Amino acid sequence: xxxxxxxxxxxxxxxxxxxxxxxxxxxxxxxxxxxxxxxxxxxxxxxxxxxxxxxxxxxxxxxxxxxxxxxxxxxxxxxxxxxxxxxxxxxxxxxxxxxxxxxxxxxxxxxxxxxxxxxxxxxxxxxxxxxxxxxxxxxxxxxxxxxxxxxxxxxxxxxxxxxxxxxxxxxxxxxxxxxxxxxxxxxxxxxxxxxxxxxxxxxxxxxxxxxxxxxxxxxxxxxxxxxxxxxxxxxxxxxxxxxxxxxxxxxxxxxxxxxxxxxxxxxxxxxxxxxxxxxxxxxxxxxxxxxxxxxxxxxxxxxxxxxxxxxxxxxxxxxxxxxxxxxxxxxxxxxxxxxxxxxxxxxxxxxxxxxxxxxxxxxxxxxxxxxxxxxxxxxxxxxxxxxxxxxxxxxxxxxxxx
Amino acid sequence: xxxxxxxxxxxxxxxxxxxxxxxxxxxxxxxxxxxxxxxxxxxxxxxxxxxxxxxxxxxxxxxxxxxxxxxxxxxxxxxxxxxxx
Numbered sequence: 110x111x112x113x114x115x116x117x118x119x120x121x122x123x124x125x126x127x128x129x130x131x132x133x134x135x136x137x138x139x140x141x142x143x144x145x146x147x148x149x150x151x152x153x154x155x156x157x158x159x160x161x162x163x164x165x166x167x168x169x170x171x172x173x174x175x176x177x178x179x180x181x182x183x184x185x186x187x188x189x190x191x192x193x194x195x196x197x198x199x200x201x202x203x204x205x206x207x208x209x210x211x212x213x214x215x216x217x218x219x220x221x222x223x224x225x226x227x228x229x230x231x232x233x234x235x236x237x238x239x240x241x242x243x244x245x246x247x248x249x250x251x252x253x254x255x256x257x258x259x260x261x262x263x264x265x266x267x268x269x270x271x272x273x274x275x276x277x278x279x280x281x282x283x284x285x286x287x288x289x290x291x292x293x294x295x296x297x298x299x300x301x302x303x304x305x306x307x308x309x310x311x312x313x314x315x316x317x318x319x320x321x322x323x324x325x326x327x328x329x330x331x332x333x334x335x336x337x338x339x340x341x342x343x344x345x346x347x348x349x350x351x352x353x354x355x356x357x358x359x360x361x362x363x364x365x366x367x368x369x370x371x372x373x374x375x376x377x378x379x380x381x382x383x384x385x386x387x388x389x390x391x392x393x394x395x396x397x398x399x400x401x402x403x404x405x406x407x408x409x410x411x412x413x414x415x416x417x418x419x420x421x422x423x424x425x426x427x428x429x430x431x432x433x434x435x436x437x438x439x440x441x442x443x444x445x446x447x448x449x450x451x452x453x454x455x456x457x458x459x460x461x462x463x464x465x466x467x468x469x470x471x472x473x474x475x476x477x478x479x480x481x482x483x484x485x486x487x488x489x490x491x492x493x494x495x496x497x498x499x500x501x502x503x504x505x506x507x508x509x510x511x
Numbered sequence: 512x513x514x515x516x517x518x519x520x521x522x523x524x525x526x527x528x529x530x531x532x533x534x535x536x537x538x539x540x541x542x543x544x545x546x547x548x549x550x551x552x553x554x555x556x557x558x559x560x561x562x563x564x565x566x567x568x569x570x571x572x573x574x575x576x577x578x579x580x581x582x583x584x585x586x587x588x589x590x591x592x593x594x595x596x
Contacts, residue, residue, distance in 0.1 A: 312550070312554060313550060314550055314553070314566055314567050314568050315567070315568060315569060316567075317569065328569065329567075329569050329570060330567060330568075330569035330570070331569075370545065370546070370547075371547060372546065372547060373546055406569075407568070407569050408568060408569050409546070409568065
């Protein structure tokens with residue numbers, strides 16, 4: 110089977126609007142959680158979110174473009190432009206290669222939805238913006254990337270809630286490995302921090318009102334985030350031939366469904382998804398040095414995820430574990446791709462990023478947690494876990510370049 | 512209607528059962544409650560009594576809603592708070 114290289118990365122996040130800035134902040138343990146700043150925010154009780162700041166759409170898009178781009182598509186395009194440029198691929202080559210674009214998103218263009226429905230129900234207006242529908246459709250980010258970058262391969266959205274970005278990377282990985290594509294643009298995007306969405310999450314009673322502390326004894330729930338991450342995947346031989354910088358190798362993908370509870374992850378299935386990813390990569394537990402955990406900072410997730418990691422590695426050295434949601438919050442459909450990107454960066458730099466805000470690790474969880482400070486260690490292989498509402502699990506395996 | 516009777520109706524509706532099957536001592540989990548049932552019940556009780564219940568599954572000092580009577584106690588406490596002094 111064809112080996113798969115990661116040759117380009119792009120991101121926009123609450124801690125930096127490109128990969129260089131975001132990675133520096135993540136490694137430094139900074140966090141992007143701050144006071145909630147949205148239209149109609151007075152309707153929301155939760156005072157915080159991890160929002161993308163200092164982002165001026167007009168710096169990146171023409172007025173004509175902006176009239177059709179929801180914030181979620183703006184993020185997606187920006188990160189895809191960065192990733193493709195970072196890959197060093199000739200844009201003409203990616204176009205002629207029929208490059209696929211596979212982009213995960215949880216809920217679509219919620220800012221467009223919230224603003225336009227508020228106009229009808231709240232302001233009594235008789236009509237909405239004429240481009241509301243093509244702006245808010247869930248495939249808009251993928252379609253807009255294909256149009257912006259002239260990519261003609263299979264293009265679609267993946268919707269699997271909090272695992273969307275990971276599934277997107279996994280599907281693109283399978284396309285290259287099978288020979289269906291030589292280059293793929295994949296990732297995830299989300300921009301759903303609106304009054305309506307925040308109220309919806311509040312009603313689920315899982316939001317923290319102070320900050321996100323994954324795996325900490327004093328964890329208090331999740332914090333909503335936003336952003337986008339894109340990876341350029343490429344046939345290994347082609348990447349080597351053209352002298353591309355290869356950040357890491359995608360080596361495995363494990364995905365399954367709990368077919369059980371709507372919101373509680375199932376220990377058996379989530380563990381199995383990790384096992385499938387390792388088997389797919391031809392790896393055993395003792396070869397995994399780092400896990401970028403789903404780590405939402407809720408009691409439910411952190412307990413169950415810790416349990417399956419301890420169980421899976423009971424006969425092997427415990428790998429280092431961290432959650433980057435302490436810094437980035439939970440960006441739902443984007444988060445799996447963002448964490449895949451950070452896992453790739455961890456392998457490239459041989460640095461495990463810390464779990465921001467985890468000042469009091471929950472010792473009862475039994476994990477070897479990286480908290481506060483990044484750790485420079487040898488990382489041969491790493492996993493990135495994503496467990497979504499609806500019981501949809503996606504685990505990616507990555508390996509360092511020898 | 513007494514608060515207990517109203518809560519029994521809400522809880523029984525959540526499980527698709529008859530209110531007569533429930534007492535203040537009924538253990539919600541034993542009766543078949545799962546995590547989302549609790550959240551939906553808190554919402555239904557808030558709507559019914561027009562109160563806000565502080566309940567967060569991730570808060571260490573969150574309310575323990577184990578029995579039907581626990582819900583009644585929370586409602587009584589919230590209604591008492593709302594009464595003018």
